[in-house]
Amino acid sequence: EIVMTQSPATLSVSPGERATLSCRASQSVRTNLVWYQQKPGQLPRLLIYGASTRATGIPARFSGSGSGTEFTLTISSLQSEDFAVYYCQQYNNWPYSFGQGTKLEIK
Amino acid sequence: EVQLVESGGALVKPGGSLRLSCAASGLTFRDAWMTWVRQAPGKGLEYIGRIKSKADGETTDYTAPVTGRFTISRDDSKSTVYLQMNSLKTEDSAVYYCTKDIPYTGGGALDYWGQGTLVTVSS
Numbered sequence: 001e002i003v004m005t006q007s008p009a010t011l012s013v014s015p016g017e018r019a020t021l022s023c024r025a026s027q028s029v030r031t032n033l034v035w036y037q038q039k040p041g042q043l044p045r046l047l048i049y050g051a052s053t054r055a056t057g058i059p060a061r062f063s064g065s066g067s068g069t070e071f072t073l074t075i076s077s078l079q080s081e082d083f084a085v086y087y088c089q090q091y092n093n094w095p096y097s098f099g100q101g102t103k104l105e106i107k
Numbered sequence: 108e109v110q111l112v113e114s115g116g117a118l119v120k121p122g123g124s125l126r127l128s129c130a131a132s133g134l135t136f137r138d139a140w141m142t143w144v145r146q147a148p149g150k151g152l153e154y155i156g157r158i159k160s161k162a163d164g165e166t167t168d169y170t171a172p173v174t175g176r177f178t179i180s181r182d183d184s185k186s187t188v189y190l191q192m193n194s195l196k197t198e199d200s201a202v203y204y205c206t207k208d209i210p211y212t213g214g215g216a217l218d219y220w221g222q223g224t225l226v227t228v229s230s
Contacts, residue, residue, distance in 0.1 A: 050216070091212055096154045097154065
């Protein structure tokens with residue numbers, strides 16, 4: 001099973017600043033990587049798939065990059081609604097697996 | 108608009124069984140690969156399993172924690188996917204989500220989620 005490791009566990013950033021979240025896979029997942037956002041009491045929301053393709057309706061301030069084992073989610077200018085937990089997940093090999101999440105909090 | 112509506116969550120004793128249902132609308136259900144994901148209270152997301160479309164063999168895949176205990180099935184005539192859960196353990200307590208993926212991602216990129224149904228396993 002591929003283990004997904006996200007860092008940091010918690011990231012404190014001020015509104016308007018840039019946030020960079022990392023995700024590492026224990027073996028190559030090529031670009032079969034997605035990012036989800038989950039706010040308290042809400043459903044996960046697909047942000048990015050194929051490592052860098054924004055899902056429908058996702059603002060351009062969200063961008064994904066990487067391939068193989070190292071991936072990054074960047075939020076260029078944080079808005080108040082962006083503070084949430086973010087999960088990466090690989091879909092290269094079954095069983096698909098999620099990272100443990102990064103909590104993005106207001107500094 | 109795609110809608111996924113789960114039902115069947117309940118309080119059940121360890122060793123018991125439960126069947127969850129997920130009724131789908133707004134999509135060509137017969138072509139969809141459907142996936143179940145769960146989330147224990149205050150915890151992260153965990154894949155349970157998926158079922159492919161009939162055209163792709165209607166085969167199922169499961170993750171290790173549920174293999175041999177859980178079974179996913181579908182009824183395309185009712186646009187419904189099921190999760191049969193047997194030999195339930197306390198660690199199976201979670202909100203269970205029915206999900207649909209973006210086509211051609213093998214059940215990987217989950218763009219629609221049901222509202223979830225809560226399963227509590229406790230004596």
